[in-house]
Amino acid sequence: MGVCLYLAPMKRVLGNNFTFAVLDDVWARQLRTEGIVGAKSAVAFHTWTVETGPVLDEIAEVWDQIDADLAKNEVPTAAGRLRRHLEYVAADLADELGAKVSFRADGGYDMGLLLSAVIGRQGELLKAAAKAAKSWGNKEQTDKIEALQKARTEILATQNGEQWIINKAVHYNEWADLSKNDFKPVVAVFKQLLQQFRCEKCNSWLSLTPRHDxxxxxxxxxxxxxxLKEK
Ligand SMILES: [Zn+2]
Structure with missing residues (x-):
């Protein structure tokens, strides 16, 4: 309803000249999930600082920027960029995948907690999908899910396991003091982790439909x- 109330007067006032809108994340997400705005015609700015400039929800660009920072030996800048990207994506994924975190009225969710909930939820969803594929006797889908589960396990086992990943996320304030070579594996593991939640073809994040059940x-x-639905 909110989006309708916004779009209707825009159409009346601007007609075909209405080509660009800046919206807060709730409305922007609604336009995207309803398919009104495609992934390619939307860009999310989720933060801005003097050090990093605008940080966009554009995974390729974020990783390229981090690589460029590291090439210049600017670990603190790369660390700031990675942290902001993770904060944004962890919250978005927790929302899109229905990850279970204890509600906080102030919205002050801890990134480690969000990431851990998202990883847990991913496991649950893959399990549900495997069960559904089996119930329908869908061999192709079963193989696909097994490959996804294997990739997930491998990523979570890199470095010293899932706890290492979460600890790294929680203690992000230490990243800036790491050497370039110590920070690189941190970047690599988060990149791999997040890639799993994104389509290789259209680059959009995975989401659940419908959101309820x-x-x-x-x-x-x-x-x-x-x-996800069993026979
Ligand atoms: Zn896709």
């Missing part, structure tokens, strides 16, 4: 699609 885990283009 979901039957699908999918990306925007449908190239990534897992059925």
């Amino acid at each position: 979901p039957v699908d885990l999918r990306c925007a283009c449908g190239a990534f699609h897992l059925n």
